[in-house]
Structures are given as structure tokens and as C-alpha cells.
Amino acid sequence: MIEVNGVTKFFGDFKALDNISFDVRNGEVVGYVGLNGAGKTTTIRIAVGVLNPDSGDVLINGHSIVREKRIASRYIGWVPEIPIFEPDARALDYFVYLAGYYGISPSDARSLGRKLLEEVGLGDAINKKLKEYSQGMRKRFALAVSMISNPDNYAFDEVLNGLDPQGIAYFRDLTLKLRRNRCAVLFSSHILSEVEAIADRVVFIHRGRIVAVETMDEIKAMANPGLYIKLDRIDGKVRDLLSPYGETRIERGYIVIVNPPQDPSEILSILIKNGYKVLEYRQGHSLEDVFFRIIGEKR
Numbered sequence: 001m002i003e004v005n006g007v008t009k010f011f012g013d014f015k016a017l018d019n020i021s022f023d024v025r026n027g028e029v030v031g032y033v034g035l036n037g038a039g040k041t042t043t044i045r046i047a048v049g050v051l052n053p054d055s056g057d058v059l060i061n062g063h064s065i066v067r068e069k070r071i072a073s074r075y076i077g078w079v080p081e082i083p084i085f086e087p088d089a090r091a092l093d094y095f096v097y098l099a100g101y102y103g104i105s106p107s108d109a110r111s112l113g114r115k116l117l118e119e120v121g122l123g124d125a126i127n128k129k130l131k132e133y134s135q136g137m138r139k140r141f142a143l144a145v146s147m148i149s150n151p152d153n154y155a156f157d158e159v160l161n162g163l164d165p166q167g168i169a170y171f172r173d174l175t176l177k178l179r180r181n182r183c184a185v186l187f188s189s190h191i192l193s194e195v196e197a198i199a200d201r202v203v204f205i206h207r208g209r210i211v212a213v214e215t216m217d218e219i220k221a222m223a224n225p226g227l228y229i230k231l232d233r234i235d236g237k238v239r240d241l242l243s244p245y246g247e248t249r250i251e252r253g254y255i256v257i258v259n260p261p262q263d264p265s266e267i268l269s270i271l272i273k274n275g276y277k278v279l280e281y282r283q284g285h286s287l288e289d290v291f292f293r294i295i296g297e298k299r
């Protein structure tokens with residue numbers, strides 16, 4: 001269990017976190033959602049013990065990350081947004097070096113490294129130099145390192161950023177597996193729909209303050225229905241064509257019609273008649289709309 005209790009953090013005069021509190025229970029995935037610069041990374045760095053708060057504390061399985069850092073940090077695994085390692089080191093050698101900090105002997109660390117690197121899908125790359133690793137491979141490597149102490153809490157910081165579909169599926173499936181194993185997972189993102197399929201609850205942070213905590217079911221209930229259409233191109237004309245059918249937005253490559261008519265056939269035929277190729281369409285919920293309503297900002 002991760003308990004964030006009244007954490008405040010300043011960088012100089014700038015208050016990056018203002019008395020924030022929330023928890024992540026065992027067997028729960030909590031999405032930690034906010035715009036760039038909201039304070040997600042700062043919170044996570046404090047929770048895993050690499051940054052000290054100015055006041056407040058984070059308890060990991062009841063242990064204070066401030067007063068009992070060595071014990072508390074062993075119970076939490078961390079995949080940073082941009083993992084940084086010694087570029088010239090080979091993966092398994094570097095793993096063995098890091099395992100030394102946990103008091104694991106080099107020979108035990110080698111076999112543990114082989115096992116964990118295999119488990120995270122890097123079995124074929126254990127002798128590659130870390131500078132030859134892609135961004136996705138670095139995240140998997142960070143994950144393997146975070147598993148050295150077999151923690152039951154995890155903090156994933158924008159872990160899906162920059163990953164290919166296979167990497168995205170890997171981290172999503174892993175998160176769900178950790179939840180089944182009763183782990184607590186804090187999963188940060190600046191895109192609400194990114195955590196839709198995995199989060200039980202979402203903590204919204206805006207300008208260093210927690211502005212809402214909602215279950216995923218509550219969030220979906222707040223969302224307006226939307227018709228998601230993927231076209232071969234999006235231009236000014238298409239929005240004019242669609243405007244009679246409801247408010248339109250662009251969301252991650254889709255044109256979204258909010259509160260569309262029940263039968264989309266007229267919309268689709270107008271698009272086709274005007275020379276657009278409809279690559280995909282589906283009914284969904286406009287989650288990003290909820291996000292901006294909750295944080296009280298215009299997109």
C-alpha cells in the first residue's frame with residue numbers, strides 16, 4: 001500500500017506540490033493524471049525516495065520513505081519516465097552492479113538478472129550495451145531492476161510514452177497482472193484515456209494540487225458519448241461538414257463528435273461522398289472532455 005500524506009515540495013520559491021494526499025491500496029491500480037508540469041513526476045520521485053519532501057510523508061507498506069528510506073524503498077518498484085543508466089555498460093553486468101546495492105552476491109545477481117531480464121522480454125539482449133537499448137527496452141530494464149527486491153508496490157511514470165504498440169500492451173498487461181497479484185500500482189499519465197482500461201480510480205493533479213479522486217466508473221458516467229472517426233486526413237473542411245451533427249474535437253488522431261445522433265450512417269456517407277476514406281469508426285466516451293472539466297481548464 002502507498003499512502004501519500006500531506007506532501008509539499010518547493011523548488012526555490014515555486015511550490016510544485018501543495019499538501020497532496022491520496023493512497024493506492026493493495027490490488028488497486030490508481031491512474032495519476034495531470035497536464036505536463038502538474039507535479040506527477042515530483043510526487044513519484046518523492047514516493048520512491050529519490051527526492052525529499054519539504055513536509056509530509058509517504059508510507060510504503062506502513063514504512064516512512066522519509067525516516068525509513070532503506071526499508072520503505074525496497075517495497076516499491078519504480079519505472080522512471082526517462083530511465084538513465086551507464087550507457088557503456090552491458091545490461092546484465094549493470095544489473096549485477098545494481099543488485100550489489102541490495103546486498104546480493106555477484107553470482108546470485110547474475111542468475112537473478114538472467115531470470116528477470118528474460119521475464120521482462122530482454123532475454124536476447126542481456127549482453128547488449130545499454131546505449132544500444134531503445135526507449136522501450138530501457139523501460140523494461142528499469143522494470144527488471146525494480147523487481148530485484150520483489151516489491152508489492154509499483155510507480156510507473158508515464159511508462160507508455162514513446163512505446164510501440166507491443167510495448168504498450170506489455171506494460172498494460174503487466175499492470176493488470178500486478179493487480180491480480182494484489183500489488184498496488186500508481187500509474188501516471190497526461191492522457192486520461194490511456195489509463196481507462198487499467199485504472200480502478202484516478203487521482204487528478206493540477207498545478208501541484210489534487211483536484212479530484214474518482215473511480216473509473218464514475219468518470220465514464222460523467223463522460224459524454226462520442227463517435228470516434230479515423231479518416232485518411234483531417235482538414236478544416238471535415239469539421240465544417242460534421243458541425244451540424246454535434247460539437248467536434250480532435251482527439252489522438254480521431255475526429256470525435258460529442259453527443260452524436262444514434263445512427264451514424266448519414267455522417268459516414270457524407271464523409272465518403274466528400275472523398276474522405278473512413279479508416280475506422282466506433283462509439284466511445286469523450287474522456288479527455290471530462291479531464292478538462294475536472295481540472296477546470298480549457299483545452
Ligand SMILES: Nc1ncnc2c1ncn2[C@@H]1O[C@H](COP(=O)(O)OP(=O)(O)OP(=O)(O)O)[C@@H](O)[C@H]1O
Nearest residue numbers: 011016034035036037038039040041042043081190
Ligand atoms: N528540479 C527541479 N527544479 C525546478 N523546478 C522543477 C524541478 N523538477 C520539477 N520542477 C517543476 O515542478 C513542476 C512539476 O514538475 P513535474 O515534473 O513533477 O510535472 P509532471 O506532472 O510530471 O509533468 P510531465 O508530464 O511533463 O512529466 C513543473 O513546473 C516543473 O517545471
